[in-house]
Amino acid sequence: MTSAEIPDIVISRLPIYLRALTRMAADSALPTTSSGELGKRLGISSAQIRKDLSHFGEFGKQGTGYNIRDLINHLRRILKVEHEWDVAVIGAGAIGHALAHYNGFLDRGFRIQLIFDSDPAKIGTRLNGFEVYDVARLSEMLPAHNIHLAMLAVPAEAAQAVANELVQAGVRGILSYAPINIAVPETVRVQEIDPVVQLQRITYYA
Amino acid sequence: MTSAEIPDIVISRLPIYLRALTRMAADSALPTTSSGELGKRLGISSAQIRKDLSHFGEFGKQGTGYNIRDLINHLRRILKVEHEWDVAVIGAGAIGHALAHYNGFLDRGFRIQLIFDSDPAKIGTRLNGFEVYDVARLSEMLPAHNIHLAMLAVPAEAAQAVANELVQAGVRGILSYAPINIAVPETVRVQEIDPVVQLQRITYYA
DNA sequence: TAGATTGTTAATCGATTAACAATC
DNA sequence: TAGATTGTTAATCGATTAACAATC
Known part of the structure; x- marks a missing residue:
């Protein structure tokens, strides 16, 4: 039971x-x-x-x-959301930007703590108050901040490689916005959000 | 059959x-x-x-x-995506912005055609080349452009009212980013995207 | 008490899987 | 031919629903 x-x-x-x-x-x-x-x-x-x-x-x-x-x-x-989970956002593009500005996380159990990107032009800038860190520092910073959840908002080409690093860094769950199936060990849970998949579920019935 | x-x-x-x-x-x-x-x-x-x-x-x-x-x-x-569907985006906030800039739609069957917002400061501006129209013009412009699909990216408080207008305007399918259950006639299909719902499906297993 | 609604059981319904003949 | 893989059938597995005793 x-x-x-x-x-x-x-x-x-x-x-x-x-x-x-x-x-x-x-x-x-x-x-x-x-x-x-x-x-x-x-x-x-x-x-x-x-x-x-x-x-x-x-x-x-x-x-x-x-x-x-x-x-x-x-x-x-x-659901284990009586307390807030600290979350990392990987990718400071348009989706990462929207996630950083979304104010619906906190009272439902999640708090964005770190944001990463690989673009030197973005690293060091701020996104809704969060400093953007070099994605190369993932494996150092996630364990240091005790972060076990990540939202993945990088281009599809980079998603699997970044997911591998997240797993290496001890992440236990990934919410992926990349429109690909990412492969992870079965100890890690992945949920994906792909608007096109949802739209195609609508158009079938048209 | x-x-x-x-x-x-x-x-x-x-x-x-x-x-x-x-x-x-x-x-x-x-x-x-x-x-x-x-x-x-x-x-x-x-x-x-x-x-x-x-x-x-x-x-x-x-x-x-x-x-x-x-x-x-x-x-x-x-799935009826041999040809592209014209889609409207309602809401030119951070999510609408991300949708307008997402380049993964076109080759998978969807083309953003119109963007709406209710904020006078946004109406008339451009988002990735798309002019932002007054949401009050929904019922006039969607039929004129033969648009039957919408992505709803407005605040939760406004979502049901806008959904009602979309239905009135002849929309047959809605992809909703609002974290509420919107009610529509059963002839209209709704798919929703709520990152918190997906995150909570992960944390349960933690 | 009468009315409402739970938690649970058993029946029904539906989805997944294993197996294999057909055949490329 | 031998090997591989399909499409389909039947069996299994699992989820949903209807019904109702319990009880607030």
Whole structure:
């Protein structure tokens, strides 16, 4: 009954639940919600939500539903975002720039700490207050700052090589914006964001 | 036997296959590949790749595998990206800026045509050569330019209202960067990109 | 109490995989 | 021919849903 056996498809829905609940907490005066209400909002069946949550404990009350703030706290703990993770951004181009300026990270568990680039013209400049460091210093600086998460926003040609360095530097998870499949040891988790993949999932149905 | 009954999970893998094949075509001198080779590259079983493709036809040859260029063309046709789609970007902030400068769209089936913002300071300026238009002109300009796809890069508070306007303006698909669940009629397809959701899928396993 | 909603069970539904005849 | 690999079938595996006793 370790967490290892919980299906990844379940895990992938938890951040969606957490996001919707956080919004409900901000929008609504009511302290509670139900699997029915949450499901309607997300287009998911109430049974699926209850089943998903049941992998982790009993968070609701019959007749009443779920206390929103409590469930938020449970999900934060489950997803390990009760505290902030320090994150490095690799690549100070347009995507790195957008990431550095995005203000939606902090209250959802992530704090950008370091930004790297390989372009001498960018190294030493500042991006939203962050100094841009030489990517050559990855292996030195990530361990020194105890950083285990990285967002990869370099050109596709460079992505695999940089990913290798990240792994060497002790990174355990990579959010990759490069439109390629990067290969990493199975101890390292990769999630990728490729807008074209998402767009093509739309056009198929056109 | 219409395409409507093909599982969405299958559709979601096709852009990944297409992307990997395009890379293989560029990298390798060999004209063919096999489900085994492609699967190894993507961490997917060869059986699954053959099964997925079998929904659409017979594209391979026993003993030989698949001609890479042919399979690319089949997938482009299936995903309806043989020709480019004109796309609008709503929001000329950091994300809109990154999208406007991204040069990975055109050869994968998408061409940014119009950019909108609500900020008077941005309206009329240029972003990578594109003029930024007043978002109030959405409902006039999208139909005039025959645009049915949009990338939504506005603040979360504005996202639902803008999505409503997009739907009104005849948009059939939305790629949303807003960290909320936007509600649309079921004739409209939405895909969302939320880096925090992806990061939380990583930290769970930490 | 009556109404609402949970957590869980069992049934259903759907996706993945193993295996192999066909054949290049 | 021998080796390789497809497309497909059937079996297996896993996820979703319907239903309901428990209970707030």
